[in-house]
Amino acid sequence: MAARNHDQWMATPPLQKGEWIDSRVYTDYQIFEEENEKIFKNAWVPVCHESELSKPYDFRTTSIAREPIIVCRGPDNQVRAFLNVCPHRGMMIERRPSGSFFEGQPSGNPKRMTCMFHGWQFDMKGSCVYVSREKEGYQDRLCKDDVGLRRLRCEVKFGGFVWVNLNDKAPDLESWAGKPFECLRKSLEAEPLEVFHYHKAIVDTNYKLWHDTNCEFYHDFMHYHNRVTGFNDAYFxxxxxxxxxxxxxxxxxxxxxxxxxxxxxxxxxxxxxLPPNQWYMIDLFPGINFNLRGSALRCDVVTPLGPNKTMIEFRGLGLKSDSKEDRMTRINHHNSIWGPFGRNLHEDLIGVQGQGNTMMPGTEPRRVLHGRQENQTIHDENGMRHYYDEWGKWLNRLPSSPDKPYAAASAVTAAE
Amino acid sequence: MSTCETVRDAIYQATALLDDQKWNDWLSMCDESFQYSITSWSPEINYNMTYLAASKKDMHHLVDLLPKHNTDHSPLHRHTSVYSVTPSDDGKTAKAVSSVLIFQNMLDGTNSHIDAGESRLFLIGRYIDTLQVEDGKATFLSRELKLDNRRLDKGSHWPL
Structure with a gap:
């Protein structure tokens, strides 16, 4: 068919249900807000790696769904997570991305998390241990036990990543993601890992478009590197x-x-x-990717900033026991395609940026095709279909028609 | 011309060649033992990171294969200021530290209809160079671009 007129352009594609979605899932502000509330506030997110806070009193700060989070290692070596919010007047307790509470701060004592605003202090378990002029101001009406930090579900797992969930009642991490990690569990847990690479990109695109790119390999055609190093019968x-x-x-x-x-x-x-030169990839809902190419592990974590703005944090990891020479080799392998100056990552960013340009709030809703069927092999688009089926359940929206409820569509399908 | 002036001239000449995307001309200013790296300190992971490490041969591979890769077409423009040149005791080599700001003159941009023609600050950092000075000519032995950025968006396939 030649180029199509508007009716033809908007017509339902000759594919099965689930083989396309409506671009409003990428552009609608209300959907973005619902995703924060219904998905990101209930999902496990690997916010950092344990090697980023290797010593007691080390901390990292981060956020999920706009909620500021602090992760710290206690003197008992336990890693814990809290909302990074002072219970007094809502000040962010720690503003730096990382550091140590071992030394004192201008407003507070060593070994304490201190809110600089009014000097309230908390220990590494989140207990409030000091309220400035407590008795004078609160008498016996409120005491330190009433104003501990908000603790968060936190587990160190799957290669030493620090996972946080904002929902106290969420299923445990093993039930959430244990099965997909089976393929790499022995490799990731044989010995401690260490992060050697961190950078972030902020892209004008929807977070799901980045995750889609990690879930589909048909875009190999964008990467010269993948075509020359990969395309053979075993690859397909x-x-x-x-x-x-x-x-x-x-x-x-x-x-x-x-x-x-x-x-x-x-x-x-x-x-x-891991046998030589193998390449596994684990894509976790709603936007987390673990990618092990032989000698180096990569982890991507998305933070949606708007329907058309996404931060992606990239980490590279090797073995903590690496010699200096081995570590440098792993770093070079990592950087060759995944580094910010590597061969592939930059192309992936251009790809999703281009999608973000055509699918931004206010653009015409259109179909996005996920219909390649190749017996669930590498260029099949079943990964994206599986993802959007799950997405529909979490939001109760039909991905192909997001103003319709997923539940109703499922009931119709069941009746058929 | 003094050693310091020779070194300064070489750094500015390299800047102009990189701006003009004359990659091989730039590499011809480098010794066969040349080592290039892009590094950055990350307070996030408490690690002195290497984003790219390459020999002269590696850099030749990289620039030769650039046409086979998709890239952002927005040209980069480097503003280099040589802060210090420190000749070795025997005067045969010198270390130089330069501030560098790299601007991206949008061609692709986010949407070229809107962004093309605009310039944005892309990266900031320092060049830490070692040069060999012989017969009034300076040759690069190593260059480390120490970036302050850990946010690196698209637009960075090229040597900096």
Missing amino acids: ARKNEAFDNGHIVVGTFEVNYDKYEGFESRASLSFPH
Whole structure:
């Protein structure tokens, strides 16, 4: 067919239900707010890695769904998470991205989290241990026990990542993501890992478009590196496996890194229990990606900032026991394609930015196709279909028609 | 011309060649043992990071393969100020520290209809160079671009 007129452009594509979605899922402000409330405030998010707070009293700050969070390591070596909010007048307690409470601060004592505003102090378990002029102001009406910090669900798991969930009643992390991690559990938990790379990008696009790109490999055609190091029968046989809760795992194959001029095999530095040059990917709902290419692990975490604005944090990890030489080799392997100056990541960012341009609030709703069917192998788009089916359940919206409830559509389907 | 002046001239000449995307001409100013790196200190992970480390041969591979990669087409413009040049005792080499601001003159932009023609601050950092000075000519032995940025959006496939 030649170029289409408006009616033809807007017509339902000749695909099955679930094989396309409506672009309003990427552009609608109300949907973005609902995603924060219904998804991000109830999902497990790996906010940092334990190596980022390696010593007692070390801390990291972060946020989920606009809620500021502080993660700290106590003198008992336990990692705990709290809302980074003073219970007095709502001041953010710690403003730096990281540091240590071991030393005192201008408003407070060593080994305490101190709100600089009025000097209230908290220990590493979140208990309030000092209220300035407490008796004079509150007499016996309010005491320190009444004003502890808000503790958050926090687990260190799956290779030492620090996971936080804002919902006290959410299922435990193992039930949430244990099954997809089975393929890499032995490799990630054989010995401690360490983060060697961090950077962030803020892109004018919807967070799901980044996750979609991590879930589909058909965009190999954008990456010269993938085409020369990957395309063979074993590559096209890689499976996209769907798991409960909207997660997927992309199965492995042996990458020919040395087919790209100047690059080298990664076989000598494979992660523990991982055969040479293998490549696994785990995509967790709603926007988290773990990507192990032989010698280096990458983790992406999205923070939606608006329907058309997303922060993506990128981490690279090796083994804590690495020699200096091995660590540098892992870093080079990581950077070659995933670094900010590497071959692939930059292209991925251009891709989702281009989508963000065509799908921003106020643009005409249109179909986005997820209809490739290749027996759930690498260029099948079943990963995105599985994701949006889960998304529909969480928001009770039909991805192909987001003003209609998911539940009603499911009931109709069941009746059919 | 003094060693310091020779080194300064070389750094400014390299800046102009990089701005003009004359990658091979820039590399011709580098010794065969040349080592290039882009680094940044991350307070987030408490780690001195290396974002790119490459030999002269690696850099040749990188620039030769650029046409096969998709990239943002917005040109980069470097503003370099040489802060210090410290010759070695024997006068054969010198270390130089320069401030560098890299601007992106939008061509693609986010939406070229709107952004093209606008310039934005892209990166800030320092060049830490080591040069060999021989017969009045300076040759780069190493360059470390130490970035302050840890936010790095699209637009960074090229040597900086």
